[in-house]
Amino acid sequence: xxxxxxxxxxxxxxxxxxxxxxxxxxxxxxxxxxxxxxxxxxxxxxxxxxxxxxxxxxxxxxxxxxxxxxxxxxxxxxxxxxxxxxxxxxxxxxxxxxxxxxxxxxxxxxxxxxxxxxxx
Amino acid sequence: xxxxxxxxxxxxxxxxxxxxxxxxxxxxxxxxxxxxxxxxxxxxxxxxxxxxxxxxxxxxxxxxxxxxxxxxxxxxxxxxxxxxxxxxxxxxxxxxxxxxxxxxxxxxxxxxxxxxxxxxxxxxxxxxxxxxxxxxxxxxxxxxxxxxxxxxxxxxxxxxxxxxxxxxxxxxxxxxxxxxxxxxxxxxxxxxxxxxxxxxxxxxxxxxxxxxxxxxxxxxxxxxxxxxxxxxxxxxxxxxxxxxxxxxxxxxxxxxxxxxxxxxxxxxxxxxxxxxxxxxxxxxxxxxxxxxxxxxxxxxxxxxxxxxxxxxxxxxxxxxxxxxxxxxxxxxxxxxxxxxxxxx
Numbered sequence: 001x002x003x004x005x006x007x008x009x010x011x012x013x014x015x016x017x018x019x020x021x022x023x024x025x026x027x028x029x030x031x032x033x034x035x036x037x038x039x040x041x042x043x044x045x046x047x048x049x050x051x052x053x054x055x056x057x058x059x060x061x062x063x064x065x066x067x068x069x070x071x072x073x074x075x076x077x078x079x080x081x082x083x084x085x086x087x088x089x090x091x092x093x094x095x096x097x098x099x100x101x102x103x104x105x106x107x108x109x110x111x112x113x114x115x116x117x118x119x120x
Numbered sequence: 121x122x123x124x125x126x127x128x129x130x131x132x133x134x135x136x137x138x139x140x141x142x143x144x145x146x147x148x149x150x151x152x153x154x155x156x157x158x159x160x161x162x163x164x165x166x167x168x169x170x171x172x173x174x175x176x177x178x179x180x181x182x183x184x185x186x187x188x189x190x191x192x193x194x195x196x197x198x199x200x201x202x203x204x205x206x207x208x209x210x211x212x213x214x215x216x217x218x219x220x221x222x223x224x225x226x227x228x229x230x231x232x233x234x235x236x237x238x239x240x241x242x243x244x245x246x247x248x249x250x251x252x253x254x255x256x257x258x259x260x261x262x263x264x265x266x267x268x269x270x271x272x273x274x275x276x277x278x279x280x281x282x283x284x285x286x287x288x289x290x291x292x293x294x295x296x297x298x299x300x301x302x303x304x305x306x307x308x309x310x311x312x313x314x315x316x317x318x319x320x321x322x323x324x325x326x327x328x329x330x331x332x333x334x335x336x337x338x339x340x341x342x343x344x345x346x347x348x349x350x351x352x353x354x355x356x357x358x359x360x361x362x363x364x365x366x367x368x369x370x371x372x373x374x375x376x377x378x379x380x381x382x383x384x385x386x387x388x389x390x391x392x393x394x395x396x397x398x399x400x401x402x403x404x405x406x407x408x409x410x411x412x413x414x415x416x417x418x419x420x421x422x423x424x425x426x427x428x429x430x431x432x433x434x435x436x437x438x439x440x441x442x443x444x445x446x447x448x449x450x451x452x453x454x455x456x457x458x459x460x461x462x463x464x
Contacts, residue, residue, distance in 0.1 A: 025275055026277075029316055031274075032268065032272070032274040032275065118260070118269065118270050118271055119163075119270065120163045120164075120170065120259060120260040120270055
């Protein structure tokens with residue numbers, strides 16, 4: 001998928017993932033934290049079934065930006081490390097790929113809190 | 121003395137000597153904005169945290185009420201107050217500033233009328249001459265404790281409430297005043313199995329109805345004896361439910377049933393969702409909007425039924441249902457007190 005079609009597919013796929021999240025918010029009694037968890041686990045399960053990487057090739061940022069890609073990255077890392085190091089890799093690999101995102105969230109959250117104040 | 125099952129009658133009819141209300145910017149922009157004593161444009165109240173802002177708001181309302189009564193803080197025998205933060209911390213810090221004896225009370229958003237009922241009891245029994253009663257809440261401290269801090273950016277459904285940033289205080293005592301307190305009905309805990317924190321109005325409506333029905337039964341009064349029955353914070357979702365439940369019990373309240381949470385914000389204030397809530401909601405609207413109608417002679421009696429959702433952050437997190445309570449206090453003009461302040 002290249003060129004302008006990549007933009008279209010990113011928009012549609014990313015949008016549809018958000019629609020699923022919004023429907024969960026509006027139609028169920030799930031809290032925002034529960035909805036986030038459902039999306040992360042869904043991404044992990046899809047990757048375990050081998051479906052998420054094809055989705056990324058099809059939709060690019062439409063699949064990597066939503067929180068579902070965090071679940072995908074968790075499983076990607078675990079599978080890669082397990083192949084290399086055996087069963088222990090299942091534990092070490094989980095945060096292999098995702099550590100950058102987690103560390104960045106902590107660091108940038110800290111920096112933002114230095115500069116800004118909640119408005120209430 | 122106790123009459124009926126749940127109601128206290130105060131033969132000495134403790135007087136409302138003065139009131140003080142202090143609110144934040146959103147409440148100041150609402151339809152009652154001009155009625156509050158103190159309106160602040162800065163929700164931080166010039167403080168470094170929301171919690172400090174909340175206690176400052178309470179101190180200002182208490183101070184205003186005491187000064188309006190022509191008293192100094194030293195003349196206050198007792199403070200009865202509460203708030204929504206763990207361990208009633210805003211009340212405790214405000215009482216530290218006041219330097220007067222404190223009885224801390226908690227029944228969530230029903231705290232204000234629990235405090236007023238107890239204050240009236242202490243005066244009626246002769247245990248105190250002047251009692252300062254009140255309650256406070258702040259939107260941002262409540263969001264942090266019970267819902268989601270602003271930074272989290274969570275979406276809310278239209279049935280959600282908006283915790284009022286406001287403090288209401290009243291000085292009760294013996295003396296000359298136009299308004300007195302005749303009855304208080306202490307609520308029972310009612311739980312209809314609602315567990316969603318977005319459905320507080322629906323959860324609290326049965327508690328309000330139970331207390332109103334008990335009050336009418338205990339005092340032998342009818343709805344017609346009141347110019348208004350004002351619930352604390354059922355808001356736009358809970359108010360029609362309460363009206364329906366009362367009708368089922370044969371109590372036709374009609375337009376007499378109002379709600380402080382509905383009165384607090386205008387329909388154009390979308391960020392208020394279904395209406396105001398919080399311990400500060402009921403006293404602010406009662407003291408700034410309802411009692412002046414009695415003082416001006418427009419009304420003779422109003423029954424204020426403060427409604428409280430007694431959930432804790434832990435109980436909500438564990439998926440428990442929301443136990444609810446409602447405490448009612450009957451505020452009456454001195455004329456109404458002399459004509460019909462006795463239980464019939």
